[in-house]
Amino acid sequence: MANEVLSEIRRKISDEKYYPYWPQSIRYPFIFVFLCFVALSILALRALVRDGLHENHTVVISTVLILVAVAGGSAALWSAGFRYFGLSKRIAATRSTKYGSGVVIPANRAVDAMIALLVLVGVYGLTSAYLHYTSASMSLLPFGRDTSSGANYMAVLGSLACALAILFLAFRSNTDYRLYSDGMERNVRAGRLSVMKGRKSFIRWESIDLVLTQRSIGYSGVETRNNQMKITTTSDIIHSRMMKRESLTEITVQVSLLPVEPNALTSLIRYMKDHPEYRYMLGEPNARELLRPLPLRERFRRARQAKSSTGPGCRPTDQSERSTDV
Incomplete structure (x- = not known):
């Protein structure tokens, strides 16, 4: 019975009324960029297979090019519109x-990924410099840096990377959102050196008055993909600890910073605001399925419809909606 109700809610949530707040369209220039990175990785892999066994500098250069191609290709594919292929396993x-x-x-x-990368770079740089200073080995130094000045350079690079990792680790901030049958909770944990301070904010579904979705646009008109959802309430938000410039209503x-398809989260919040009879489903074991995004092809189709309905060159950046019945 619960699965049938969940499927019915998902069908209603995916109605045209709720989608799309942020159209997910295909951006062909980024597809071309992705293909360029693929070509770069193929060339680097070919050079690595052909000369890598004989030339140490070829191994280093080819490996760096492959890593750059993988990172750049992933970013280009994301920017091209191919993202959120399914429901993230981190949503639980x-x-x-x-x-x-x-x-x-x-x-x-x-x-966290940036901190891990900085730690790896720092450990590599300091280890290679230490082995050179102790005359143990120079094999870890990059090609062209297997000298005393190169070891000094790696020591400085490793120290800087470790310092940045400690800085990010000391002042990191994590924010998660929790959806209950009674409302939505925001849990913020901000680090200040060795102290982690947390604060919670809770909004009841019945107190939500307005949900505003917007997309930040850069000065040159280029989309910066900073998707935001602003929720205003008719009564004060319950804060465990008020911060400066924090509103009571x-x-x-910041939807772009969450591992969930933005339209799916916004639609679920609006639906639960409008339909109190289905809020209990958020307490079911399989409630995470309510955040499963539409198939990628369907999202592309709705993005084309949204673009055609607003006219050439016109894309809505702000949408708001008060409580309505479906």
Whole structure:
């Protein structure tokens, strides 16, 4: 019975009324950029196979080019519109002693990945410099840097990378959102050196008055992909600890920083705001399925419809909606 109700809610949520707030269209220039990175990786791999066994500098250069091609190709494919292929495994069920069962949407791991990369670079640079200073080995130094000045350069690079990693680790901030049958909770944990300070904000579904979706546009007119959702309420938001410039009746959700398809999250919040009879489904074990995005082809189709309905060159950047019945 619960699965049937969940499927019915997903069908209603995916109605044209709720999609798309941020159209996900194909951007062909980035597809061309992706193909260029693919060609670069093929050339680098070919050079690595052909000369890598005989030339150490070829191994280093080819490996760096392959890593750059993989990172650049992934970013180009994302920018081209091929993203959110399914429901993230990081979105999971959670339970609160105060609000019961629900769904947690954690923040993405971009900062954690950057910290890990800086640590790897720092360890490599300091290790290679140490082995050179102790005359143990110079094999870890890059080609052209197997000298005393090269070791000094690697020591400085490693120290700088470790310092940046410590800085990011000391001042990192994590934000997750939890959806319960009673409302939505934002949990912020901000680091200040060795102290992690947390603050929670809770919004009841019945107090939500307005949900505004918007997309930031760069000065040159280029989309910066900073998708935001602003929620205003008719009553004060419950804050565990007020911060400066924090409103009692408005909260901003940085949707682009979450591992969830933006339209799916916004549609679910608006639907739960309008339909109290289905809020209990957020406490079901498979409630995370309510955040599963539409198939990629369907999202492209709706993006084309949204673009044609607004006319050539006109794309909506702001949408708002008050409580309505479906």
